[in-house]
Amino acid sequence: MRGWWKRREQVLFAVTTLLLMVGAVVAIMGATSAANAVWTAATLIGLVYSTASLIAAVRRRQPSVDVIAWLALAGALWVGEAPAGAVIAVMLASGVLLEARAAARARRELSALVARAPRTARRDTATGPIEVPVAEVVVGDRLVVGSGEIVPVDGRLRGPAVLDESALTGEPLPVERRAGEDVRSGVVNAGSPLRLTATETAEASTYAGVVRLVEQAQAASAPFVRIADRFAVAFVPVTLVLAGVAWAITGDPVRAVAVLVVATPCPLLLAAPIAIMSGISRAARNGIVVKGGEALERLAAGRVLLFDKTGTLTAGRPVLTDVVTAANGQLAAGEVLRLAASLDQDSAHVLASAIVTAAHDRELRLTSPREVRERHGYGVEGVVDGHRVRLGKATWIVTGESPAWVRHARRRAALDGSLTVFVAVDDVPTAVLFLEDPLRPQAPRMVRALRAAGITRVLLVTGDRADTAEAVGRVVGVDAVRADCDPGDKLALVRAEQESAPTIMVGDGINDAPALAAAGVGVALAARGATASAEAADVVLTVDRIDALADAILIARRCRRIALWAVTAGMGLSAVAMVAAAIGYLPPVAGALLQEGIDVAAIGIALTALLPAPSHTVAMKPADIATAQRLYAEHREVRPLVEQVRTVADALNRPPYDLRPVRELLDDLESRLLVHEHAEEAELLPIMARALGGVEVTSGLSRTHAEIDHQTARLRRTVDDLVQEAEPEDVTDVRRLLYGLYAILRLHNAQEEEGAFSLVPERRADAERTRP
Template sequence: MTQDPFVSRLRPFLVVWPLIGLAAGLAARWAGHDGLASALWIAASAPVLAVLLAEIVGGLRRGDFGLDIVAALSMSAAIVIGEHLAAAIVALMYAGGQYLEGFAERRAQREMTALLARVPRSAMLHVDGALEEVPVERIEPGDRLLVRRGDVVPVDGRVAGGVAVLDQSALTGESMPVRLGDGDDVLSGSTNAGDAFDLEATRTAADSTYAGVVRLAEEAQRSRAPMARMADQYAMVFLGVTVLLAGLTGWLTAEPVRVVAVLVVATPCPLILAVPVALMAGISRAAKSGILIKSGKALEMLARVRALVIDKTGTLTAGTAHIVDTHVAPGISPSELLRMAASLDQASKHIIAETLVAAARAQGLALSVPTTVEDTPGAGLTGRVDGRLVSVGGFQYVSARVGDAELRKLSRDRHPGAVGVAVAIDGKAAGLIILADTVREGSEELLRRLRAGGIERIVLATGDRMDVARFVSTGLGLDLVRADLTPDQKVLVVLSERKNGPVMMIGDGVNDAPALAAADLGVAMGARGAAASSEAADVVLLVDHLDRILPAMAIARRSRAIALQSVVVGMGLSIAAMLAAAAGHLQPVEGALLQEVIDVAVIFNALRALRG
């Protein structure tokens, strides 16, 4: 049953109180005060039973039935027939099981706080020739803003003079920075990866793109299909068997003591404890492998998924640009071309310049200090390296210095989504360095193993262009490729795939957060992905390896199998004990002791999920 927030806050008290009452009652009985012991046990059970009955009433109004009804029946009957010790034990076992289940969720659930934290709270507004920092709520269409390097664009608008270099990967999935000129539209939620620029607001903050993504994620989280607890699926069967056996015993024997013994043995501790213990053990086991599973319900769903919707940038691909090819003019080697370009690019903070510098250093190239550098923001640089005049930048920037025809001789076909960095040395075209986001190594094998593990359908859903998506997905054996998707369209893709079974969504960007929240199971790349996606997801891969989803699924299936085994065996032993009690072979006290032995057995069996 769904837990009320107020009840959730009471859970620690509901565990400690019956534990204290149970111990105090045992001490009173040991001292010969049986009446006091019974009173203490009733007092220990009463708060748990009261909260339980309130939850049952609320659940019945929603048409929700579960193991709570079995626990309430066992506790109430034990109190009515004078088995107060049994009532206290059931109260402690029930409250403990509920607390364990809630703890597994609370250990990682922070409900979208990072998504909301990324929302810009203020902006730099031009006011009478000066800059004033104002709350984003004050921004109106037509206002002129300054967006500094590294700032998240606070509202939708257009570039008002100059050049904007924006990282839109969190919104669109486009892995390479976008260069926008005067009058071009800018999406809120983009990050300024270049120099500061002016933005003319075209919408208020509340009506802008990023605010819409936040609202969409929150709505998807609220409207997602509930995951049923495994124990609830068996609770009604156990309840029916308990009522039937108790009723038949009373009708056939007319001996109240046998009915009492049946009800005492029927305390549903295997159901109450086995599932949360096994699932928590699985969650702990997964954490050791770098996999954060936020709840027992998520672990159960991970074992059942049949369809996969996967994002491209940062998930199926590495999410960052890499050098994939180099076209060089005669007389210069690829390594020397990279060394010269990277040496000059040390003077730039452009993201592509930083990529070239990092690549050169990774190859162990000795970079020289550039001099007399002229930087044209968003276009390129010109300066001297080792006394030679070097230009690095876009095709148009460099061709203006060496001639279009000369540079085109070095340009050959390259795959969609790639970016060419042109290099000229001493007024002559020296080469092109090709950068692209590449598919993660082993992706084809990973998808094959996912299919072998029970995933029947795999869909690529990306905000990137269709030609890029098709190129990246070549040879991966996907069932469907969807591209040019907005965040709300990704949600629709997830919902449409539900006809094929429970859907798992894997993503890493802010634009993936609504789809992750809407999926039956959301999995986020937490090592490098956006914090928003980690908060919206049910499972977070703490290391930047997509193949971690394979052991996660294996752990989930093993934990669920052990939980199921514990439930079935525990219920079977309890039913056998009820039959023995109905036949007069077990007295109530003996039944209570036998039930605790069964409880211990199923708990130890459930803990096997920690191993393997």
């Protein structure tokens, strides 16, 4: 019985259709009375179902236009038009079935994630892997994930890995991840067995959060659907008046029944929810979880966009930009980084991943630390290769009066908005590591795409300092910046903007949750974990791409547009049919068949929302993607050289002036960086021209390539001329050239990452590119 109830839409459609067909066969055989009896049975079944729907709507205190269907069915029985009643019953059943199928499809796209949640994990122990319930995994556990297995908890990779992240991101091809990178639960190991250190428990991990989001993301009634219901209910008296006038003028109740038959507003009742649910389904395939039709409708209506900065417009995870050693330090920058990264391998601190990843990028050989101790609020210490290493705040590393290099590092960090991690080796302050939260390269392009999609005002709302926020706002292209905001300030700003236009608030942190809940629609980035912001949001991006927001808005607006087309076409045809029926050109049976055709047409229009649609994403050939990804890997490898240009220039601040670091830097620039820039000129810029349409879009990058060549050559000639000990005037020229080259390289890298590499999907075409 319970199974039948779950399939009631299919049963209703099958029974009414079978009875209609049986009645037709019996009528052809000449048994008219028997045929009418069969058609009457079908009509009664439809009447019972319609009555039950009306009672349920009354109990929910919701308006319903099922009253028209009920009157049409009852009228068909009253005037003896059993064939028309049977057709109406089939029409009602087919509409109910299509709506149920659309809703089920939308839910299936979301709930498919839930069924594959991992139940166990394999803990890596001295005696080998031991299988334990995933709930028993604690932060710091070392885990092993075999080929084809699902990563059970969020963690940090202890070696390179190839992952299938399609369940969370929708990207079908494997993704290469490096040692030290964070990995999310729910992704599949697509390569050889990998090892990771757990950074979250199962309950707090990404996949558990996604499951909770899916439970919330049921296809609720959208505002458009509710408006459709109210419009359809207003349509009821118009229908009754027209039917009554037709009856009164002609004295024929069959005319009234014919009007009721073609007046059933199935296009309005079914097309709108089907289009909205199709949009939810389409969004889910792109890694966008929309919590119901109402959220999709409000997303389509949004006009003002408010962004948080950290984790939204910026990557939300720091990257190492430079290592500056103490004046007259005994250890080179590379060795300091190796010791620091070795110690941080077992640390769950948010900065540890960036330091370990940077060491792996530089191909440094890390060793296992001993006697590791975390000092909450200060840092971490331990023994690496016989050296006692400490990482942390300057006040813990540097005691007494700060030397000049420490003061310079703090000043530089304040100007750049960088984070600093100071390093002591054998209790001697040795170096400082600079880390930054980089701007997402897709952010400026995404803001332009959003404006093209209809967003009229963009605000950056952040708790960061005004100078840092203003710098990000200028690059991204926002209309206004509101800095130094606490959660209450963000909430007040959202409410103020909401008074003038529908708002969309985008954030990823706990402090964004109140603003997300108050906005017209809240959008949370949950690619690295579902936090309170995801719980409060209406739309959740499970992909780590901010440009997915533009896709979400485009999908929402397209679905609303399709719903309007379907409703307008369906109801327009129904209105014409009603007039024809009132005049007498459409008898009940023909009207029922015509109305069925109108319904199918309207629903067909609504289902086009499931079809692929234009996206702001630039299409690229697989070969071009592979080439661009290879060049981006080289781009990341030479990026530390850019910061080294500034570091070398800073070191030339007092006599005696040692130009050996400058000459070593020049050798690296000529043998590595210039070779890479020439490869980009020859290979990357043609790819950009093909993707964006024309060589003019690459002219700016080509010009900076030439300028980098020119400035490097000038620096080489200047240094080669200084064969004797450098004088202060000579060093001034060298420093000027170094700082100028540094500025050009920084600008060029930013332009390249925004204009070229942001077009490339973050994935690998095959697993063969995995580094050993």
